[in-house]
Amino acid sequence: MNQDHSTGAKKSRLFIVDDHPLVRQGLRQLLELEGDLEVCGEADEPIAAIRGIAAERPDLAIVDISLQCGVEGLELIKDIRSRVPDVPVLVVSMHDEFVLAERALRAGAKGYVMKEEAMETVMTAVRKVLRGEYYISDNVGKKLLAGLIHGQMMMENYPMDQLTDRELEVFHLIGQGLGTSQIADKLHLSVKTVETHRAHIKEKLKLEDANRLLQYAIQWVHTDAASSVNGSGPWQGGAGRP
Structure with missing residues (x-):
């Protein structure tokens, strides 16, 4: 201080x-x-x-x-x-x-x-x-209290919670429009590792194919982007929620 x-x-x-x-x-x-x-x-x-x-x-x-x-x-x-x-x-x-x-x-x-x-x-x-x-x-x-009490039931209600931090990062980049090779370069991973993450994401989110994964990821990312444009926080320098 x-x-x-x-x-x-x-x-x-x-x-x-x-x-x-x-x-x-x-x-x-x-x-x-x-x-x-x-x-x-x-x-x-x-x-x-x-x-x-x-x-x-x-x-x-x-x-x-x-x-x-x-x-x-x-x-x-x-x-x-x-x-x-x-x-x-x-x-x-x-x-x-x-x-x-x-x-x-x-x-x-x-x-x-x-x-x-x-x-x-x-x-x-x-x-x-x-x-x-x-x-x-x-x-x-x-939510945290309910998770302690109900466990697996809460995981089913919030499927995104099932993703690891790395899987969430890959999911976010998919929603940003990056392909597998681009994600591998950005995260310093092999293409095979990224493909494995993609497979795990599809399984955990119960998405049938790569197209559905892409659609879901884009929707998730763009929902946040829309929120940033429409945000109402008065402290944000007039920029909305970035």
Whole structure:
């Protein structure tokens, strides 16, 4: 924390990771309206994020799940927890919390909040994580509790939960229009490995063929994209949910 010499209070230092400049700008401005918070750094991709967080040692890293073309934020959370374990992570993302909140928590995040939420909700999440607590929405909390009670039944109700993090990443890239070779290059995998992931995804989601997989992936990705255009979060620098 830094000392605020005008009041004598300590300021909590925050680091923002998001690949949309307007979101970073809007979030920075609104966070810094709080007298006890300051943004000590920003990054738009995982490598720069790790370097910046390791150098700055902020009190909190605010991370988006979707960086550039994929869901690299999950791996970034794991890297942060491994390399700078004293820095807590709060995910602020456009992606459906029912799909990704539990994954983010398993990866090491301390909280998950949707970008469509009001700034008051985001600030509640920020302050809870700064206090060493966890933050999830009531809906996610109910889902996690139901999962503990009902187990396999919940997996059937939320089939995306059956995908591994890597399978979800492949699925997301399929929805972005990338072919098998392109996905292999991007993720530094062999074509055969990507084909295996595709087969597992089809099996878990009960999709009969590659065309249905492509349609389903595009629909999933574009639903998030539509949400980003229509998002109503007032803190997003006029950019909507990116």
